[in-house]
Amino acid sequence: MLIRFGYDITIACPQPTPLVCLLNSHADRAGDIRAVEQVVTQPSVPNSSYTDLFGNICRRFVAPAGDFSIWGDGTIEDSGLHDPIFADAQEIAVADLPSECLVFLMGSRYCETDKLSQIAWDLFGNIPPGWGRVQAICDFANKRIKFGYMDARSTRTAYEAYEEQIGVCRDYAHLAITLLRCMNIPARYVNGYLGDIGVPILDPQDFSAWIEVYIGGRWMTFDPRNNIPRIGRIVVARGRDAADVPLINSFGPHELKMFRVWTYDVTGLPLPLPPISH
Numbered sequence: 103m104l105i106r107f108g109y110d111i112t113i114a115c116p117q118p119t120p121l122v123c124l125l126n127s128h129a130d131r132a133g134d135i136r137a138v139e140q141v142v143t144q145p146s147v148p149n150s151s152y153t154d155l156f157g158n159i160c161r162r163f164v165a166p167a168g169d170f171s172i173w174g175d176g177t178i179e180d181s182g183l184h185d186p187i188f189a190d191a192q193e194i195a196v197a198d199l200p201s202e203c204l205v206f207l208m209g210s211r212y213c214e215t216d217k218l219s220q221i222a223w224d225l226f227g228n229i230p231p232g233w234g235r236v237q238a239i240c241d242f243a244n245k246r247i248k249f250g251y252m253d254a255r256s257t258r259t260a261y262e263a264y265e266e267q268i269g270v271c272r273d274y275a276h277l278a279i280t281l282l283r284c285m286n287i288p289a290r291y292v293n294g295y296l297g298d299i300g301v302p303i304l305d306p307q308d309f310s311a312w313i314e315v316y317i318g319g320r321w322m323t324f325d326p327r328n329n330i331p332r333i334g335r336i337v338v339a340r341g342r343d344a345a346d347v348p349l350i351n352s353f354g355p356h357e358l359k360m361f362r363v364w365t366y367d368v369t370g371l372p373l374p375l376p377p378i379s380h
Contacts, residue, residue, distance in 0.1 A: 103182035108175035112360035119354035126159040128337040139176030158339040184331035191318030206288040210342035213280040222284035243278040243326040271311040274326040288316035295336040297365030
């Protein structure tokens with residue numbers, strides 16, 4: 103399967119403003135790219151990229167005063183298979199975990215393990231460890247929170263989502279991650295593309311948040327928001343929580359004026375031509 107993905111974002115800055123953007127597909131999918139991911143800005147400005155502590159590609163700009171647009175587009179090859187399920191996967195004891203997993207057991211900006219630890223053990227302590235317990239936690243987050251775009255709040259934490267019982271995909275992810283960490287199961291936050299492939303089409307499209315859990319000796323995908331296996335995930339960035347993976351981190355004020363995301367199956371269609379830069 104070939105999937106075309108991209109975004110078109112316009113912000114307005116009152117003055118020249120440095121930006122760090124996490125919008126590129128993750129480097130671990132570099133071998134699957136079939137039409138190179140193009141990035142064009144209007145007006146055109148110099149940019150550079152680096153890799154952060156979590157392996158994410160970060161792109162640096164200085165946006166001029168006024169409107170500034172960032173447009174990206176690429177095509178990737180995907181297996182076309184649903185997220186795998188390994189029902190017999192077992193949890194790994196903390197003492198046996200790879201050292202790089204330990205940071206994903208700790209509390210973080212949006213994941214207050216101290217506030218949810220007793221709740222987690224009360225809810226899930228009697229469930230046999232393994233895949234089933236991870237799925238039970240995702241089921242709980244899915245049912246606990248009522249989804250609504252109008253309920254988005256950038257400062258909402260996992261504990262607040264648990265209390266308020268409303269939110270968007272990032273809130274489902276934060277709640278599940280926190281409950282998993284309370285049960286000594288490493289979990290990390292993922293931001294990326296998830297088009298409506300194999301499911302009813304819902305508009306408008308947006309970037310999505312889901313989670314990866316270290317179980318059975320590897321990182322596995324879970325999705326507390328949708329809570330069903332899906333096709334065609336394209337990871338952009340991973341981190342402890344949403345604070346580590348902002349789409350746009352501006353070092354100064356900005357106003358979001360336009361935001362558009364696309365992800366769709368283009369199998370059998372010609373690959374797109376590269377854009378003409380002006």
